[in-house]
Amino acid sequence: MPMSSPILQASDLQKVYGAGESRFHALRGVSLDIAEAETLAIVGPSGSGKSTLMHVLAALDRPDGGTVRFRDQDLGALTQRELDTLRNREFGFVFQQFHLDEGASVMENVAMPLMVGRIPRRDRREAVLQALEPLGLEGRIDERAGNLSGGQRQRVAIARAIVNRPRVLFADEPTGALDQENGEKVARLLFDLHEQYGLTLVMVTHSGELAERCGRQVSILDGRLSDPASTTMEGAR
Ligand SMILES: Nc1ncnc2c1ncn2[C@@H]1O[C@H](COP(=O)(O)OP(=O)(O)OP(=O)(O)O)[C@@H](O)[C@H]1O
Ligand SMILES: [Mg+2]
Numbered sequence: 001m002p003m004s005s006p007i008l009q010a011s012d013l014q015k016v017y018g019a020g021e022s023r024f025h026a027l028r029g030v031s032l033d034i035a036e037a038e039t040l041a042i043v044g045p046s047g048s049g050k051s052t053l054m055h056v057l058a059a060l061d062r063p064d065g066g067t068v069r070f071r072d073q074d075l076g077a078l079t080q081r082e083l084d085t086l087r088n089r090e091f092g093f094v095f096q097q098f099h100l101d102e103g104a105s106v107m108e109n110v111a112m113p114l115m116v117g118r119i120p121r122r123d124r125r126e127a128v129l130q131a132l133e134p135l136g137l138e139g140r141i142d143e144r145a146g147n148l149s150g151g152q153r154q155r156v157a158i159a160r161a162i163v164n165r166p167r168v169l170f171a172d173e174p175t176g177a178l179d180q181e182n183g184e185k186v187a188r189l190l191f192d193l194h195e196q197y198g199l200t201l202v203m204v205t206h207s208g209e210l211a212e213r214c215g216r217q218v219s220i221l222d223g224r225l226s227d228p229a230s231t232t233m234e235g236a237r
Helices: 050-057 080-090 106-116 121-135 150-162 180-197 208-212
Strands: 008-017 024-034 039-043 065-070 091-094 168-172 200-204 216-221
Touching (some): 008 050, 024 050, 050 168, 080 091, 091 150, 106 150, 121 150, 121 180, 150 168, 168 180, 180 200
Antiparallel strands (some): 008 065
């Protein structure tokens, strides 16, 4: 029996891209429970479906079959608008390639989820400063994002991911584009956020070393989890 009900529960997920000749079955029946405040690594070779799975879990994409539940709520039953609101409130995202607006300031980049969530302008700067502070970037708030180094950009992306105080942080190869030293800094920050706020961390990574530091690892191969026994949540920490 699980200790508590999972924060996320995926059941028999299917995802098919394209049609006809180019049809590709990217998820083939993935079931996975994720416990509140656990750290989970999703590992597997290139093209195995890691990003696809993460996007479906994070409600960035809808599955073609199966269900995702967030705190017992079936995401498939929500309208797009309801889904967008839930994602904005509950989930944060960090991607390999940062996805910042390079021409905009750090402030504007980090405030983006606050604008989506209709947080009044007068409250945004304080929230952005609070998100930047643990990342050591509060002094760069008015800098153009494009002027920052790769490691700093990824820290700005993390600040953007946590500015709304999400319950789940999804990170897709968060250290993939960084050198060893900056990768280690970013990894440490992610685990610190988990420790401090009980943030649930779901991380796709090629780094065996990073995956080892997570409470649990699941491997995906050709759209299937390779060890179904690992998909229950005994490893939460
Ligand atoms: N939008 C798309 N249209 C068609 N096929 C896609 C699309 N996105 C992904 N795929 C295919 O689905 C499969 C899984 O892709 P996915 O991006 O999930 O892999 P991944 O495990 O994240 O790989 P990587 O480690 O290289 O990032 C791949 O074969 C990919 O080519
Ligand atoms: Mg990927």
